[in-house]
Amino acid sequence: MAKSSAARKSTAKSSAAREERKKLSLPAKMTITLHVNGVAKKLSLAPWTTLLDALRIHIGLTGTKKGCDHGQCGACTVLVDGRRINSCLTLAVMKDGAQITTIEGLAKDGALHPLQQAFIDHDAFQCGYCTPGQICSAVGLINEARAHSAEEIRELMSGNICRCGAYPNIVAAIEQAMSRKPASLPKGRA
Amino acid sequence: MNNFEFSRATDVADAVRQITTEPGAAFIAGGTNLIDLIKEGVTKPSRLVDITRLGLDRIEDTSDGGLRIGALVPNSDLAYHPEIAKRYPLLASAILAGASPQLRNMASTGGNLLQRTRCFYFYDTTTPCNKREPGSGCSAIDGLNRMYAILGASEHCIATHPSDMCVALAALEARVLAAGRNGERSIAFADFHRLPGDTPQIDTNLSKDEIITALELPPDGFAKNYSYLKNRDRLSYAFALVSVAAGLEIENGMIRQARLVLGGVAHKPWRDREAEAQLSGAPAARESFMRAAETLLNDARGFGHNDFKIELARRAIVRALSQAASGTPQSQIDKRVR
């Protein structure tokens, strides 16, 4: 049967637990600076903190999502020094000094990034949980400049999963955003 | 994750020093496998030594006409490097067949070699696993073994090596450069990964005190006639059921040299020299390919749920060799297998 929490607390505070507490120490915190969306953020956190948790919990930028926490869904995709990565498999301390762009950093002075507008125009989401990761991944995709057809977009976006199945609209949105780029990038369908 | 200390290595000598002074220390570069293993409680290093600033990130020609690839070159940089695309397209193709763009941006060359099996029972710390805890048993042999080995397994372990890049490296006869307490050495790729045998807990022949500094590729990249064919449950972003790296040197319709390596079927990329020798001197035709497949799969055995891999491998070998022979390698974008 359930004990009262007071009874449990007294058990936990027994001398045995006090001994355990002395042996178990958490990792010492480290001080790092992350440049997030152009703003320098000084953080004190344990080495085991992922970049994802640093963004969401320590800085409070919850736009980047935790989907699987194991690098299998892409919802945690952010850009680090211009490259798209999975922030759930990255330790924050290893990105000390890095430039990080999250979904919150794409709009400029209230104007949506072309990809954000394209996602709205093409209804490229339903629940929206994968959307920040999709958009950041697509920014990385366009920076990489290796996708020139719908087929290539699909393959090079395969690291982002959408349980609502908005894939056709996501591809269309990315094609729209790509076609707005200067002439150096080839347009849409190959 | 467990409570580990974190430090950075300033140079290779410092990295070797840090890894040898603390038995529970581990190197971290991309972290795409290691962080996952720590989160799942499969491995619990007492210290992570960050090796990302060692400057091992160059790709340069070697004096014998080959290429040296720094251990910290990200997988995506390697796959898209113009010299790789031109001289070693088999390697580029294999890299692009694996993981996702995000993971390829993070993962290092050295880390790709050292990644561990994704066997579900290895990952599930509540089940017996000889790789995790020697002597505890292998849950996969009588379990759900659909993804596991049909070649080179032992009664102690039927896990497979998950890398695509390594299958191509085995076919290209790469060498692994490592630095340790006793200096530097060069390890033939075929001797880098181990079979499970009686020691499934040991994946590679790299010593605990060693760090991979680079890979070296010989001059021959089979750039004219190659293919990397990967069969898996999804079109993308999934590990291989069976993959084939094929490289041929053809003259007047006859095979002068062949490389044939399988992924997804063994504890290491599976290369059969006998099958390759059979191809050498034979016509570049279907009958030769089928004979090579029979030779390679002669000792293949399934464990109940993965018996299908044997026939799948037979057909994949023939198809990959045909693609290589006709100079039409499998595309990693257009997934149709032609």
Add this chain to the structure above:
Amino acid sequence: MNGTSTNYLGKPTSRVDGHAKVTGTAKYAAEHTVPGLAYGFVVTSAIARGRTRTIHTAEALAVPGVLDIFTHAHRPKLASSDEKYGDEVAPPGSPFRPLYDDQVRFSGQPVALVVAEDPETARFAASLIRIDYNQRTHTTDLEENRGRARGQGKWRKPFP
């Protein structure tokens, strides 16, 4: 209707929450921060059938930042009647009640919940919990056990 056009009927319309979702400002359940917000990590059963004899939580409770660890032996009062766990359209039968008692009914069944000040501390503390089980044999083969099924399904012809 005659040819009058409409503002919204028959026209694609952007979602009202579209702007929030594409800018990362839409808040999902886990993103409403309140003072003193805590984080949980679920410990699941290592066996498929049996019972948890002892759940050793002392070591985990001693980790700084851990607020509490709930098990069947330490939890708020839970209702005992099936009706309390369902609504008007709930199917018949007894629903699963998390942490209700020491019975393990399926592989991966939640058997403990660690609550801590941050998620990594909760995950780490959970790794320190040791559970002694009384394990019973389990079976997962439907065909093998068809003869033991209770009741008989009734097939009904679908409406035309």
